[in-house]
Amino acid sequence: MTHLVSTGLDALPGPTVVVLGGGFAGITLIQKLAKQPVKVLLIDQNNFHTFQPLLYQVATGSLAPDNIGFPYRRKIAKIPNVAFRKAVVHSVDTQEQHIHTDQGIFAYDYLVVATGSKTNFFGNEALERNSLQLKSIAQALDIRSDFLQEFEDALYLQDDDRRSALNFVIVGGGPTGVEVAGALAEIRKNILAEEYKEVDAETMQITLIEAGPRVLASFSEKSSHVAQDYLRSMGVQLRLGQRVLDYDGEMLTLSTGESLRSRTVIWSAGVMGAAVSGLPANVYTRANRLSVNDFLQVDGVSNVFAVGDVAFVGANGHPMVAPVAIQQAEVLAKNLLLLASNAAPAHPFRYRDQGNLATIGRNKAVVEVGKLRFQGLVAWYLWMAVHLVSLIGFKNRLVVLFNWAMKYFSHKNIIRLIVRPPSHSAARSGKASK
Ligand SMILES: Cc1cc2nc3c(=O)[nH]c(=O)nc-3n(C[C@H](O)[C@H](O)[C@H](O)COP(=O)(O)OP(=O)(O)OC[C@H]3O[C@@H](n4cnc5c(N)ncnc54)[C@H](O)[C@@H]3O)c2cc1C
Structure with missing residues (x-):
């Protein structure tokens, strides 16, 4: 039995x-x-x-x-x-x-x-083994430790090796890719430039690769272009209409035939x-x-x-x-x-589309609700309000609001403990979080 x-x-x-x-x-x-x-x-x-x-x-x-x-x-x-x-x-x-x-x-x-x-890595095992992903808290902590460790490592490296350590590639121009790219650009400006004085902050490159012709494909073309302008103004390099074919942990191969050297690839393409x-x-x-x-x-x-x-x-x-x-x-x-109660199901599912939101950085967001389109500061406040009310737990809402306020006034990402082994090596040895 x-x-x-x-x-x-x-x-x-x-x-x-x-x-x-x-x-x-x-x-x-x-x-x-x-x-x-x-x-x-x-x-x-x-x-x-x-x-x-x-x-x-x-x-x-x-x-x-x-x-x-x-x-x-x-x-x-x-x-x-x-x-x-x-x-x-x-x-x-x-x-x-x-x-x-x-x-x-x-x-x-x-x-x-x-x-x-x-x-979804679409069956590419090398990409899955070597890149970082963002679906769980464990993986988010991998990324946090990885980029901070790269900043520390960069101080010991020279020339091409330093550039490779500070070359961050994000694959996939959906909301997640756009948000990560924007946040890294702010970190370059407010943390790398100010706190790692021996490193020229311009050495850090942030590249967002998207297979389609524009980022935020689920938004209107206008909002996509606003987001692209924001990203470019923040120094993010956009590679649109390009696909990543392979990544061995050091070198990324693109559909254009080009190779990019990077120790950190964040995969948000599916x-x-x-x-x-x-x-x-x-x-x-x-x-x-x-x-x-x-x-x-x-x-x-x-x-x-x-x-x-x-x-x-x-x-x-x-x-x-x-x-x-x-x-x-x-x-x-x-x-x-x-x-x-022994009755038949009577309520069919019909989706009510509530709109689209994405934030790119401080005071920069795009929001679409029905026919309404917002961008800039108003959209950014809307984005924050929607996320705040959707969070579970009153204490979480309070703490998140407090952290956002701290960040707004200090311009600093304050939670910066390296708590994971460097994931470029962890990923290669199969130890990155699943
Ligand atoms: C980085 C990121 C940003 C996003 N941003 C937005 C956004 O701004 N707006 C938006 O609307 N959506 C966003 N999404 C999508 C949104 O989070 C998902 O659509 C939503 O979480 C789906 O809810 P779900 O209940 O179907 O699954 P999930 O929220 O993924 O929950 C699934 C649960 O199942 C558990 N589980 C899975 N497999 C097993 C197993 N084998 N055994 C036991 N437990 C298991 C998991 O632990 C998890 O708790 C984002 C997603 C990601 C990853």
């Missing part, structure tokens, strides 16, 4: 809903199912929720990791029908209605896959679904996302649902952004409560 892991919820009424992943989708779902007649188990590999939109600020020393994370146990402490187990999910068995994890097997009546996405295995083969669709119907049911398995980045709805799917994940979880919560 299979031994199932206990969740401590058995005495409560209602079916068991297991939620895999406590990202934007998972955490919204458990909030909506709180104190309802269902038993809810949240499983995540981390014991905390990560607010990914501000990861780049951890990577560039503006915020501490704790400011953008929130422990699940604090979130659910006062919710009697929700339990949490920290475990890595390996696969699901839809016949037995079991979830296989590194901690044992869990049973479900309804399963919600909300495992989000991971970096994401793919972090789908769990064990579902019917035909549901794994484009970019490893799970094909679901309008009720977010995985095709052919009526008691398994997918929400957030990992879900692919309709013919084209939706963008992998937080509002999609949140809205899907809200709709699914209503349908799960109907199912729990």
Whole structure:
């Protein structure tokens, strides 16, 4: 007989809903199912929720990791029908209605896959091994330690070696790439130039490579061009319409036939679904996302649902952004409560586009809401306000606001401890965070 892991919820009424992943989708779902007649188990590999939109600020020393994370146990402490187990999910068995994890097997009546996405290197193992990525707090800390270590190393190096250590390449001109490039440009101006006096700050190069014709492809052309102008004015070199073919940890090969020497490549050029295995083969669709119907049911398995980045709805799917994940979880919560009372799901998912935001640096952002377009200071304030209210936890909001104010007046990224081994060597020896 299979031994199932206990969740401590058995005495409560209602079916068991297991939620895999406590990202934007998972955490919204458990909030909506709180104190309802269902038993809810949240499983995540981390014991905390990560607010990914501000990861780049951890990577560039503006915020501490704790400011953008929130422990699940604090979130659910006062919710009697929700339990949490920290475990890595390996696969699901839809016949037995079991979830296989590194901690044992869990049973479900309804399963919600909300495992989000991971970096897509499009099968290039050398790129994956040698570049840094930004999907988790651990990876953000790798980047922070890496660039600070490069600054320290540069003092011991000369000529080409110094230039290579201070040549930072970001691949992918989406919001993440743009935000990282802008933040590094500010660090060059305010930290390298002022605090590393023996180094000529102009030696530090920041190159943003984008395969398409413009950065921020999901924005209007006008906003893209505003962002490009901001980046160029900050000294970021843009290479548009160029693809990275390979990177061996020292040399980057481009589709133009050129090579760039750099010890730090940050890859933000693609994401793919972090789908769990064990579902019917035909549901794994484009970019490893799970094909679901309008009720977010995985095709052919009526008691398994997918929400957030990992879900692919309709013919084209939706963008992998937080509002999609949140809205899907809200709709699914209503349908799960109907199912729990033996009714059929009645609420189809329809996405309400809330707009696009990206920040490039101090007083520089682009925001699009419906037909409205903002840029500059107003957009920057809007960007900050939206991120602040979306953060989980009152204390986190307060601390982030305080840190932003400190940074605004001091012009300094203040969180600058090197806490990781240098990742250009760590990555090469396979030790960079996954
Ligand atoms: C750097 C960065 C910046 C971004 N900026 C923005 C932005 O400005 N605006 C915006 O709207 N969106 C932004 N996004 C996208 C947004 O963060 C995602 O769309 C959103 O997080 C998706 O939510 P989710 O719940 O589907 O997945 P996630 O938030 O990724 O959560 C998935 C959860 O599943 C867990 N998990 C995964 N696999 C397993 C497993 N096998 N076992 C156990 N647990 C597992 C993870 O630990 C994680 O907690 C950004 C993303 C990144 C990486």
